[in-house]
Amino acid sequence: MKPSFNAAAISGASLQQFRSVTDPLADQVVKAIIDSGQEKQINQILMTLVRNNSFAPGMFASLGEEISKSLDDYIAESGKLPLWADQTMIKKAERLFELYGPNIFMLLNVSSLPMCYCCGNGAQVLFDTGRLLASPDGSVDPLARRLMETGQMIINVLSKGGLSEHGTGVVTLQKVRLIHASIRFFVKQSPRVWDATTLGEPINQEDLAGTLMSFGPVILTGLKRLGVKLDDTETSAWMHTWSIVGKLLGLDDSLLPDTHQQGFQLAxxxxxxxxxxxxxxxxxTASCVKFMNRMIPGNAFDDVPVYLMWYFLQDFSKSSGKDLATMIGIEETADIRDKLVLAIANFVNTAISREDDHDRFVCKIIATFNKVLLQGMIYHVNGGKGVQFVIPPSLQANWGLVETWKDQATTPGILGYRISLQKKSEIINN
Structure with missing residues (x-):
C-alpha cells in the first residue's frame, strides 16, 4: 500500500532540505562510469538507450563487465513498478488521455512548462543544458527536440499498457532517470560554476516534485478551467498514475500526493x-512561445500562447500570492483579447465576442488552437527534423489527427490511365 501523503509536513523548510537530495540509484551508475575512466562513453550509452524500446541483459557488454553489470542492475531495479501500483486506476488515467489528449498537450505548453520556468533555481539547470533554447539563427530545432521528448514521454506513459510491466512508458522513464543523472554530472563540470549552495543540486528532489506536479494537478486544474467535469475517481486515477511516474523517476515517497487537492497544495x-x-x-518562456508560433502556420494565433500562459497561471498565482506571469515576462495587455477576436475569427466555428469573459473566450478558441498546434508539431518534427514524434493510430483517430491523403488535381486520361496529384490532409475525413 502506498504511504499516505502528509500535507502538514510540506513547508519551505522541508522543501529546502530536498534541494540537496538527488537520485542515488541513477547517480551511482553515472559515477561508476566516470570512475572507470569511460566518461566519453556516456553519450554512447544514452544513444543506445534512446534507440531501443526495450532492454536486454548484456546490451552494454562492449563497455566491460563492471559497467555492463552496473547498467544491467540499474535497469532491473529502476523498472520495478511500486507494489501499490493499481492497474485499474492507470486504465482510467489512460482513458482520460484518450478523451482529452489535445487539451493536455496544449496545457503542457501553456501551463505546465511556464510554471516550471517560474521556479528560478530550477529553470537555471534547464537553461544551462542549452537544450531548451532556440539557436541564434532562429532555428527552434533544439527546443523542438526537448519538447518532443517530453511530449513523447507523456504519450508513452499514458498510452494503453505504457505503465504495465516492461511497458513503453516504464522504459521511457528509466531512460529519463539516467539522463537526469548525466545532466547533473555534466552541468557541474561545465565552465560555468554551479552554485549548489544557492541553486541546490541540479534536478534535485524539490525540482522533480515541482515538475511532477506540473503534469498532475496543474493539468487537472487546467482541464477544470476548460469546463471538463471530472469526478473524484477520475482525478484520483490521474494523480495515482503520476505518483507512479514520480516513483519510477526516483522521487521520495513523501513528495507523492494522493489527491488533486494535495497535489495543488504541494505545487x-x-x-x-x-x-x-x-x-x-x-x-x-520566450523560446516556448517562439516554438508554438513556429508550429502554427500564419500569424493569426501568434498572440494566443502568451494570452493562454497568462490565463492558466492565474490559479497558482492566486494560491502562491506571486504574480507568476510577470516573473517569466508574460504581461496581460488591455487590448490583447480584442486583437485575438479579430485575428482568429476566421478560424473558429463558434462566434466569439469582445464581451466574452476570459473563461468563455478561452473555451471557444481552444479546440481549434489545440488541433493546429498538435498537427504542426507532428508535421514539423517528423518532416525531416531529426526527431520522431509518434502518436499511436488509435489516439490519432480519437483526436482527429489521422493522416489522410486527398486528390489535389487529376490529369486527363492518358492511354486509359489518370495521374492524381495528392497532398496530405491535415483534417481527418477531409
Missing part, C-alpha cells in the same frame, strides 16, 4: 518557496 508550496524572476525563466 503551491513549491512556488511559494521557489518562484522568482530569473533571466533563465524569461528566456525559456
Amino acid at each position: 503551491t508550496e513549491v512556488l511559494k518557496h521557489q518562484a522568482a524572476t530569473s533571466d533563465a525563466g524569461r528566456a525559456l
Whole structure:
C-alpha cells in the first residue's frame, strides 16, 4: 500500500532540505562510469538507450563487465513498478488521455512548462543544458527536440499498457532517470560554476516534485478551467498514475500526493518557496512561445500562447500570492483579447465576442488552437527534423489527427490511365 501523503509536513523548510537530495540509484551508475575512466562513453550509452524500446541483459557488454553489470542492475531495479501500483486506476488515467489528449498537450505548453520556468533555481539547470533554447539563427530545432521528448514521454506513459510491466512508458522513464543523472554530472563540470549552495543540486528532489506536479494537478486544474467535469475517481486515477511516474523517476515517497487537492497544495508550496524572476525563466518562456508560433502556420494565433500562459497561471498565482506571469515576462495587455477576436475569427466555428469573459473566450478558441498546434508539431518534427514524434493510430483517430491523403488535381486520361496529384490532409475525413 502506498504511504499516505502528509500535507502538514510540506513547508519551505522541508522543501529546502530536498534541494540537496538527488537520485542515488541513477547517480551511482553515472559515477561508476566516470570512475572507470569511460566518461566519453556516456553519450554512447544514452544513444543506445534512446534507440531501443526495450532492454536486454548484456546490451552494454562492449563497455566491460563492471559497467555492463552496473547498467544491467540499474535497469532491473529502476523498472520495478511500486507494489501499490493499481492497474485499474492507470486504465482510467489512460482513458482520460484518450478523451482529452489535445487539451493536455496544449496545457503542457501553456501551463505546465511556464510554471516550471517560474521556479528560478530550477529553470537555471534547464537553461544551462542549452537544450531548451532556440539557436541564434532562429532555428527552434533544439527546443523542438526537448519538447518532443517530453511530449513523447507523456504519450508513452499514458498510452494503453505504457505503465504495465516492461511497458513503453516504464522504459521511457528509466531512460529519463539516467539522463537526469548525466545532466547533473555534466552541468557541474561545465565552465560555468554551479552554485549548489544557492541553486541546490541540479534536478534535485524539490525540482522533480515541482515538475511532477506540473503534469498532475496543474493539468487537472487546467482541464477544470476548460469546463471538463471530472469526478473524484477520475482525478484520483490521474494523480495515482503520476505518483507512479514520480516513483519510477526516483522521487521520495513523501513528495507523492494522493489527491488533486494535495497535489495543488504541494505545487503551491513549491512556488511559494521557489518562484522568482530569473533571466533563465524569461528566456525559456520566450523560446516556448517562439516554438508554438513556429508550429502554427500564419500569424493569426501568434498572440494566443502568451494570452493562454497568462490565463492558466492565474490559479497558482492566486494560491502562491506571486504574480507568476510577470516573473517569466508574460504581461496581460488591455487590448490583447480584442486583437485575438479579430485575428482568429476566421478560424473558429463558434462566434466569439469582445464581451466574452476570459473563461468563455478561452473555451471557444481552444479546440481549434489545440488541433493546429498538435498537427504542426507532428508535421514539423517528423518532416525531416531529426526527431520522431509518434502518436499511436488509435489516439490519432480519437483526436482527429489521422493522416489522410486527398486528390489535389487529376490529369486527363492518358492511354486509359489518370495521374492524381495528392497532398496530405491535415483534417481527418477531409
